[in-house]
Ligand SMILES: Nc1ncnc2c1ncn2[C@@H]1O[C@H](C[S@+](CC[C@H]([NH3+])C(=O)[O-])CC(=O)[O-])[C@@H](O)[C@H]1O
């Protein structure tokens with residue numbers, strides 16, 4: 001696995017973070033060292049897929065990057081006539097995702113599509129995963145996507161939504177971010193790497209509060225939703241459409 005050194009050297013000008021070739025090449029190491037609980041979340045996506053699978057259904061991985069969640073879903077599907085649909089708008093990511101998927105054999109077809117998740121049709125879904133990607137959409141586009149996901153889910157279907165979040169008060173927000181930076185240091189990132197990446201993400205990743213997520217899910221129609229994982233300022237939620 002290639003180690004992430006994207007922000008290791010001082011940069012004269014820090015550009016907005018992009019999912020380009022340099023990031024895609026080191027992404028497994030980057031995400032592992034940057035997202036608390038990433039492995040647990042991917043494993044749990046597999047477990048939830050096993051529980052919520054239905055015959056004749058689609059399984060969506062929106063903002064799939066290298067397809068880790070798609071692979072976890074695919075491993076757990078035994079229902080008849082299933083299809084996994086992985087979508088990402090980064091050419092660098094989707095190319096590598098396609099290669100990853102081909103490296104493992106499976107009876108469940110997986111389609112890796114280059115596209116914007118704001119335009120992807122969502123239909124006949126048993127499971128929809130949006131793992132750390134909603135936070136990259138313009139805030140004004142988030143409600144519409146969650147509403148389309150609700151409509152595209154079959155009765156009894158599940159949405160799994162993982163996000164970095166913020167809190168409403170500066171005291172707990174700063175404390176969670178501090179603890180998160182300790183986590184990054186413990187995983188070998190330097191002060192320079194932490195601060196340069198933070199600057200690069202400032203304009204492109206805008207976290208919501210948990211209250212905003214809850215309201216959005218509720219207003220889209222999900223009457224049953226909850227947090228199932230939290231570590232520092234990272235979390236994962238699920239929302240289930242009535243059967
Ligand atoms: N509008 C968009 N349309 C499609 N893709 C998008 C869009 N905006 C961003 N992306 C894509 O969303 C992904 C977010 S990473 C997901 C990790 C993965 N889910 C994982 O479980 O390993 C999260 C992170 O790195 O923090 C990137 O690949 C972007 O290209």
Ligand SMILES: O=C(O)C(=O)Cc1ccccc1
Nearest residue numbers: 030031034035164197198201
């Ligand atoms: O590194 C960070 O600060 C994060 O918030 C997580 C992350 C992981 C991979 C790409 C972008 C952000």
